[in-house]
Amino acid sequence: RDLNRSFPGKPDSNTTSRVAHRLWNKIISGSDLVIDLHTAAVGRTNMPQIRANLADRPSNRIARSFGIETILDNVGPKGSLRKTANDAGIGAITYEGGGSNEADPESVQVAIYGVLNVLRSLKVLPGYPSRPRFRILASGSVWIRSDQGGLLDVLTPAGSFVEDGETVATVTDPERPGESYDILSPTRGLLISTATHPFVNAGTPIGHLLPVTRGVRTLNKRLDQEGCLVTSGSDGEPPWRED
Known part of the structure; x- marks a missing residue:
């Protein structure tokens, strides 16, 4: 079963639902913000992207401060961590990158870049978050x-x-x-x-x-020789600005 369709879970249901219930009650429900790092499902691969409900102000803030170009604006499917968190008043975004059962170096690099950007925008870390040259906001x-x-x-x-x-x-x-x-x-x-x-x-x-x-x-202007978008954070750009 898909863990990301099982939140907030139940303590007396199937194994996946029990795991979701424990994660939600022991860790996530007391959080201020959530960044959910994902790959594509089996049989697919994703380019780096953010998914968020931009109508939710805290989610909008961290989605933009993640610092990459592509943001899909939607409320998220029922049972997903992101939607469950939003319903509980917690800002949440999902980062998608790469495929399952592998550690795609570019997607991992962008994920680190984005998380550091968010932490800097929240003043958890010193410095300033980097911003992309443009954004694709798609609904x-x-x-x-x-x-x-x-x-x-x-x-x-x-x-x-x-x-x-x-x-x-x-x-x-x-x-x-x-x-x-x-x-x-x-x-x-x-x-x-x-x-x-x-x-x-x-x-x-x-x-x-x-x-x-x-x-x-x-x-x-941001496409490589193969016609693919070069996502911010994947081409050697520093994950922060020192100015």
């Missing part, structure tokens, strides 16, 4: 799905900026060598997550897209 997103099953070849990694109609992946039927099906981006935007499993079924999500309609020129 909506689009899942790109395969319409047929087969072997998946993702052509645009997580973090890629793609155009409307661009081929983001292909699916090949093992029973029909040489034939492939192109999966196209439904709009211009930033791929915040892509599939990593080599086999997909019809309906399987292969990408999570944030539509981008403004600030494209500024965004293009």
Whole structure:
């Protein structure tokens, strides 16, 4: 069971719910703020991003002070730590980066950078938090799905900026060598997550897209040679300013 769909948990339910209950009552419920560090689910990888309910003032503050470009604005799913904390009056954000069962160096570096930024903004640590050159504040997103099953070849990694109609992946039927099906981006935007499993079924999500309609020129200046967004904190920038 998913721990992040089990909060605040129950003391007499299944194992996952009991763990959530103990974490919530022994540690989290007495907190002022929460930063929940996550990777993508099995079979996917995420570019570094923050998820927060920006209508909640404490959550908004730490989401922005984390210091990276991409923030998804939503209330969070039922049973998630973030939503449960917000419902209890605790500011909370979720950081997503990398994939499961691995320690992606870039995602870890950005996570450290962001946590230090938040601690500096709260005056827990001395110094000033770094700020990104721009922000992408998104309240909506689009899942790109395969319409047929087969072997998946993702052509645009997580973090890629793609155009409307661009081929983001292909699916090949093992029973029909040489034939492939192109999966196209439904709009211009930033791929915040892509599939990593080599086999997909019809309906399987292969990408999570944030539509981008403004600030494209500024965004293009922060793309690397592969067309991927260089997230603040991942390219050797210091995690604080000394001025």
